[in-house]
Amino acid sequence: MTNTTRALLGATALSVVAMAASAQDTTLTIATVNNGDMIRMQGLTENFTSENPGIAIEWVTLEENVLRQRVTQDIATNGGQFDVMTIGTYEVPIWAAQDWLLPLDNMPAEWDQADFLPAIASGLTADDKLFAAPFYGESSMVMYRKDLMEAAGMEMPDEPTWDEIKAAAEAMTDEENEVYGICLRGKAGWGENMAFLTAMSNSYGARWFDEEWNAQFDSDAWKNTLTDYLELMNTYGPPGASSNGFNENLALFQQGKCGMWIDATVAASFVTNPDDSNVADQVGFALAPDNGLGKRGNWLWAWTLGIPAGTDAPEEAKKFVAWATSKGYTELVASEEGWANVPPGTRTSLYENQEYLDAAPFAEMTLASINAADPKNPTVDPVPYTGVQFVAIPEFQGIATAVGQQFAAALAGQISAEEALANAQNLTQREIDRAGYGE
Amino acid sequence: MARAITPQRKALNTAIAWTFGIMIFFPILWTVLTSFKTEAQAIADPPVFLFFNWTTENYTTVLERSNYFRHFWNSVVISVGSTVLGLIIAVPAAWAMAFVPGKRTKDVLMWMLSTKMLPPVGVLVPIYLIFRDIGLLDTKTGLVIVLTLINLPIIVWMLYTYFKEIPVDILEAARMDGASLRNEVTYVLLPMAVPGIASTMLLNIILAWNEAFWTLNLTAAKAAPLTAFIASYSSPEGLFYAKLSAASTMAIAPILIMGWFSQKQLVRGLTFGAVK
Numbered sequence A: 001m002t003n004t005t006r007a008l009l010g011a012t013a014l015s016v017v018a019m020a021a022s023a024q025d026t027t028l029t030i031a032t033v034n035n036g037d038m039i040r041m042q043g044l045t046e047n048f049t050s051e052n053p054g055i056a057i058e059w060v061t062l063e064e065n066v067l068r069q070r071v072t073q074d075i076a077t078n079g080g081q082f083d084v085m086t087i088g089t090y091e092v093p094i095w096a097a098q099d100w101l102l103p104l105d106n107m108p109a110e111w112d113q114a115d116f117l118p119a120i121a122s123g124l125t126a127d128d129k130l131f132a133a134p135f136y137g138e139s140s141m142v143m144y145r146k147d148l149m150e151a152a153g154m155e156m157p158d159e160p161t162w163d164e165i166k167a168a169a170e171a172m173t174d175e176e177n178e179v180y181g182i183c184l185r186g187k188a189g190w191g192e193n194m195a196f197l198t199a200m201s202n203s204y205g206a207r208w209f210d211e212e213w214n215a216q217f218d219s220d221a222w223k224n225t226l227t228d229y230l231e232l233m234n235t236y237g238p239p240g241a242s243s244n245g246f247n248e249n250l251a252l253f254q255q256g257k258c259g260m261w262i263d264a265t266v267a268a269s270f271v272t273n274p275d276d277s278n279v280a281d282q283v284g285f286a287l288a289p290d291n292g293l294g295k296r297g298n299w300l301w302a303w304t305l306g307i308p309a310g311t312d313a314p315e316e317a318k319k320f321v322a323w324a325t326s327k328g329y330t331e332l333v334a335s336e337e338g339w340a341n342v343p344p345g346t347r348t349s350l351y352e353n354q355e356y357l358d359a360a361p362f363a364e365m366t367l368a369s370i371n372a373a374d375p376k377n378p379t380v381d382p383v384p385y386t387g388v389q390f391v392a393i394p395e396f397q398g399i400a401t402a403v404g405q406q407f408a409a410a411l412a413g414q415i416s417a418e419e420a421l422a423n424a425q426n427l428t429q430r431e432i433d434r435a436g437y438g439e
Numbered sequence B: 001m002a003r004a005i006t007p008q009r010k011a012l013n014t015a016i017a018w019t020f021g022i023m024i025f026f027p028i029l030w031t032v033l034t035s036f037k038t039e040a041q042a043i044a045d046p047p048v049f050l051f052f053n054w055t056t057e058n059y060t061t062v063l064e065r066s067n068y069f070r071h072f073w074n075s076v077v078i079s080v081g082s083t084v085l086g087l088i089i090a091v092p093a094a095w096a097m098a099f100v101p102g103k104r105t106k107d108v109l110m111w112m113l114s115t116k117m118l119p120p121v122g123v124l125v126p127i128y129l130i131f132r133d134i135g136l137l138d139t140k141t142g143l144v145i146v147l148t149l150i151n152l153p154i155i156v157w158m159l160y161t162y163f164k165e166i167p168v169d170i171l172e173a174a175r176m177d178g179a180s181l182r183n184e185v186t187y188v189l190l191p192m193a194v195p196g197i198a199s200t201m202l203l204n205i206i207l208a209w210n211e212a213f214w215t216l217n218l219t220a221a222k223a224a225p226l227t228a229f230i231a232s233y234s235s236p237e238g239l240f241y242a243k244l245s246a247a248s249t250m251a252i253a254p255i256l257i258m259g260w261f262s263q264k265q266l267v268r269g270l271t272f273g274a275v276k
Helices: A003-023 A036-043 A045-051 A064-076 A091-097 A118-122 A146-151 A162-172 A193-203 A220-236 A246-254 A267-271 A314-324 A327-337 A354-359 A363-371 A396-411 A417-434 B007-035 B057-065 B068-099 B105-117 B120-134 B140-164 B168-176 B181-210 B213-217 B226-231 B241-261 B263-270
Strands: A026-033 A055-062 A084-088 A133-145 A180-183 A258-264 A283-287 A300-306
Touching: A026 A036, A026 A064, A026 A314, A036 A045, A036 A055, A036 A133, A036 A327, A036 B057, A045 A055, A045 A314, A055 A064, A055 A314, A055 B226, A064 A084, A064 A091, A064 B120, A064 B213, A084 A091, A084 A314, A091 A300, A118 A133, A118 A300, A118 A363, A133 A146, A133 A162, A133 A267, A133 A314, A133 A363, A146 A162, A146 A283, A162 A180, A162 A220, A162 A258, A180 A220, A180 A246, A193 A220, A193 A396, A220 A396, A220 A417, A246 A258, A246 A267, A258 A267, A267 A283, A283 A363, A300 A314, A314 A327, A354 A363, A396 A417, B007 B241, B057 B241, B068 B105, B068 B140, B068 B181, B068 B226, B068 B241, B105 B140, B120 B140, B120 B213, B140 B181, B140 B213, B168 B181, B181 B241, B181 B263, B213 B226, B226 B241, B241 B263
Parallel strands: A026 A055, A026 A084, A180 A258
Antiparallel strands: A084 A300, A133 A258, A133 A283, A133 A300
8 A cells, every 4th residue: 555545545534533523513411310211211312313413412320319419519510511411390490590500491382381281390490481391200199909909898099088098008908918008118318208208298287397487397287297107107018118218119019018109100100010010900090198188198200301501502402402302202202112101291292192091091190190289389388488399498408318317217116206306396497597598 | 386276166167257258249149140130030029049030131231221341441541540640659659658767757657548537528529620620520530630649548558568568678788789779669679569569559459440439420421430330220210120230240340350360469468468
């Protein structure tokens, strides 16, 4: 090979590399969690990049708690490591107030913002601007074993009360055969036992704070909430429940060891999947219980896609968010993996789609559960905060995890319910005073 | 005179040693076994030990979903790079403290060790901001620097301990024979300290390979090593234990194999000077 040929080949190779580089001149780094819907989205990335040849995607998938710490640190320091972040309904209002997120304005008309479920969209909106797009939404509901209820001669109403739940738990408990009437979250953490207990307390008329930011754990409503929770779990729950979170209860339910499980609506697709669940064809659904006070014990959550204000590629990031949260994406997932696998709980049109309703027997109950939650008015009495199973203030994660540890200790029998509530009251008031709320 | 050990006592000691060995190794064995199960078998109650339908599907899924080899390469560069850089700094430092000690040498050694007592999260934000400003976030160079600094006290301490075991008379003899400082270190000290340096190097590679706090916090997509690869398979909402186990097995396999082949050097180095 002559030197001229070598030079020509080299120049050609360089040109090809240069052309490839200019064709993909923007790389979006997207931080997300390892949940089934997000993994599916990663698998479909090529559909987006083929429609948008100038944009490449780099995924950073992390465990939820690691992700939360990582993206918070990056956005708070304007680190600029991510162009799109997967964040929850807890972060969106706090970050929007700090001007850390770009508002999702000038989105394409076919994105149809008005189609998002009002309950979900309201938690992501500040000053009439949407600051993150919901990717999938969830509430919580009762999942129960129809065969066990039938054997006990009982019928689960669509809108049960806590007394009816207690009666059903008692009837279905069969400890000799390792069947426990009810499985609930017991593991300490603001997103673990406190998500459930805060939502449950709403239906008992309890609240975290009154309008002057005074902690309310010394109220009768909280006492009744915790007493009933402990009674349910100690009498009809599985052993070692204080270390059970979503995954542990999911495993128990799928193995047929729970009569009822009150948890995220997203679990419905897991427990009805015959590949993983021994009781797939025996699962019924009902709304989360109430006490006749006008609020149910269900939460409201959405994993959303937000764009940090420090991104170098806001327009490209918006294009991706518009694609991943569009009706077209839903149809793409349906065509590739079936309607039962489309991300639920974000769009009204999905719940008007007969194909989806036929494929997902839990769809109507999921929608009813989402609609039953109101993040702007989460409690019976008025409160100075938004959020159903959380208080949308930065201090909440730390405070609620500490309170969750007290309640988990009560469930493990290490302290009494009264002690747990007294400790919760003291630590919550101390921290909220330190933070300067109510001054 | 050697103490007589009865066969029964020997058998008992062996049994105790095996029991402890199996207990220590069992979590790793369980992870490997789980990686060959289906997700349903991974959570089966009672757990299935060996008699299940073995599948490599989890490995296929993990390899399809993630760029394992990029994470692997990042881990190699970061752990080897930080170890080599650490040794380049630590060998002269340990030599100086072992053979030319000053009045404050012990204080300096204690001060170096005290930096390990500070919780890393205490300096996370300052380091993050510095890295942001000098463009080292999500770079292998940045992680090599951080991991070198973090492990430097351990490297210096280990090398100092090994060097102290080498009789200073040998070095003096070399000097009297006209050896320069460089020749003294290169041809006399280092060959004698090879077992110690090798074990320090191996231990440091293992520490850097397994480091998760800094590698998770200072990387995003480009420089993320195998610790980030494992973290991407942990999920609080979904049972993916079999896939998580497959990812964990793939992440620990290289360092496990390296440790297995170098265990003789590792043990010899760690017990260097224990018996005279």
